[in-house]
Amino acid sequence: xxxxxxxxxxxxxxxxxxxxxxxxxxxxxxxxxxxxxxxxxxxxxxxxxxxxxxxxxxxxxxxxxxxxxxxxxxxxxxxxx
Numbered sequence: 001x002x003x004x005x006x007x008x009x010x011x012x013x014x015x016x017x018x019x020x021x022x023x024x025x026x027x028x029x030x031x032x033x034x035x036x037x038x039x040x041x042x043x044x045x046x047x048x049x050x051x052x053x054x055x056x057x058x059x060x061x062x063x064x065x066x067x068x069x070x071x072x073x074x075x076x077x078x079x080x081x
C-alpha cells in the first residue's frame with residue numbers, strides 16, 4: 001500500500017503510485033518517473049520507493065554478482081573445526 005503522505009515533510013504522494021507501478025512493470029527508470037512527478041525531496045523519494053512490489057527488489061543472485069552478499073560457495077562450505 002502506497003503511503004498517502006510523506007511522514008517527514010507532509011507532502012501528498014497519492015498521485016504517483018500508479019505511475020510508479022506502470023514504470024516498474026515496463027522496466028523504465030524509477031528515478032525518471034519521480035522526476036516527472038516532481039518528487040524531488042529525498043524524504044519523499046524514500047517513501048515512494050519504499051512501497052514497491054517485492055518482485056522489483058533485486059534477487060540474491062543479482063546481489064552476489066555485484067559482491068553485495070557472500071557467494072553461494074562461501075555460504076555452503078562446512079565451517080572449519
